[in-house]
Amino acid sequence: MTLLDGKKTSEAIQQEIAAEVAEIKANGGKVPHLAAILVGNDGGSVTYVNNKVLACEKVGFGSTLVRYEDDVTEEELLNKIQELNESKEVDGFIVQLPLPKHINTQKVLEAVDPKKDVDGFHPANVGRMVAGLSSFLPATPYGILQLIERYNIETNGKHCVVIGRSNIVGSPMSILMAKAAYPGNATVTLCHRNTIDLAYYTRQADIIIAAVGIPGLITADMVKEGAVVIDVGTTRVPDATRKSGYRLRGDVDFDNVAPKCSYITPVPGGVGPLTIAMLLKNTLRAARNEVYA
Ligand code: ADP
Structure with a gap:
């Protein structure tokens, strides 16, 4: 019986990514940048998002954390997503789930530009995956x-x-x-x-x-x-x-x-x-x- 060591595999992948970032930097290219939107103060979600931001730092990515209180309106969230969609700096971003009940999660996920949808939750990416096209996989x-x-x-x-x-x-x-x-x-x-x-x-x-x-x-x-x-x-x-x-x-x-x-x-x-x-x-x-x- 062989244990599938996810920790070791994850570290190996992160080292490969870090090496690629070092090469991009050496060639004067743009450093990859991940943004995360976090709504509310749920313990699990806060920890997950913080770990994602820390992991970005470790491999040399840029990162942005956008935080909102539980009472953020859907419109505010959609405006921020639009801003991230248009940002030249941000290559990819995620909206940490779950969102508060007054917000339509599907609408939010569909507002993300599929080209920046690094969680792979947008129907365009799901559809491309089913069709066998290249896509962001969850x-x-x-x-x-x-x-x-x-x-x-x-x-x-x-x-x-x-x-x-x-x-x-x-x-x-x-x-x-x-x-x-x-x-x-x-x-x-x-x-x-x-x-x-x-x-x-x-x-x-x-x-x-x-x-x-x-x-x-x-x-x-x-x-x-x-x-x-x-x-x-x-x-x-x-x-x-x-x-x-x-x-x-x-x-x-x-x-x-x-x-x-x-x-x-x-x-x-x-x-x-x-x-x-x-x-x-x-x-x-x-x-x-x-x-x-
Ligand atoms: P995850 O996010 O890990 O995929 P979810 O809670 O979203 O987990 O989904 C749980 C899935 O497990 C559902 O698709 C449900 O149909 C399935 N499931 C729940 N109970 C049973 C069961 N007793 N046997 C088989 N499948 C189950």
């Missing part, structure tokens, strides 16, 4: 593809069972694993909350990608010997022995499932650390005008 699926690729995991002709159909993980993952490329060329089954007898499908899987948010949903009896298991779940469960009072648990019962696997991601330290690296990668691609060239 960070989590992009990170999973990197893990598969960097560990040389075979996907051609394999049965890949994706569990969860969210717009940001499960659905794009099912499309990417089926497309005619590597990683890809898999036979894909997409399971979700209406699936009858989930274990029937997972037992046949060569590759399981679980993005459900139910700790320990995937148990050892549901997994075939030698399977590749990728766990996207990160649910906070109470843990009195931790200073924070909680720990992260994946969708997979790691202790019992791991011995059966050829490869498995730990939680934490698996898919999670890759998301920031892939956001930086998308920003670099935006700065290079690679996606919409």
Whole structure:
């Protein structure tokens, strides 16, 4: 059994990006710049955005953090997005989700110029992905593809069972694993909350990608010997022995499932650390005008 080390992979990718930034600087080019819009003071969101800004500094990107109180109007937000769309300095930007209820999230996401949509949430990028055109891939699926690729995991002709159909993980993952490329060329089954007898499908899987948010949903009896298991779940469960009072648990019962696997991601330290690296990668691609060239 091999652990898929997301932390190590993420650091390697960030080092590659830093080297590219150093080269851009040496050639007198424009340094990539990421902006983030953060609304409100939700602890999780504040931490995520701060980590994204810190990661920018580490690889040598420019960064801008735009903060609003919870009561910001939709119009103010849309005006800021327009300003970032037109900015010569900002190559890519994200709007940290979730947004307060009085704001129409879809409208906000669709206001972002697809060429600067480094989260890959704009329908134009989703559509391009489905059509097999170059697009900004959402960070989590992009990170999973990197893990598969960097560990040389075979996907051609394999049965890949994706569990969860969210717009940001499960659905794009099912499309990417089926497309005619590597990683890809898999036979894909997409399971979700209406699936009858989930274990029937997972037992046949060569590759399981679980993005459900139910700790320990995937148990050892549901997994075939030698399977590749990728766990996207990160649910906070109470843990009195931790200073924070909680720990992260994946969708997979790691202790019992791991011995059966050829490869498995730990939680934490698996898919999670890759998301920031892939956001930086998308920003670099935006700065290079690679996606919409
Ligand atoms: P994420 O952002 O990690 O993708 P979401 O909470 O947006 O997570 O989505 C959870 C997904 O998990 C949904 O698509 C839902 O259909 C799926 N799901 C929820 N419960 C089950 C279950 N018991 N079995 C299989 N899939 C489930």
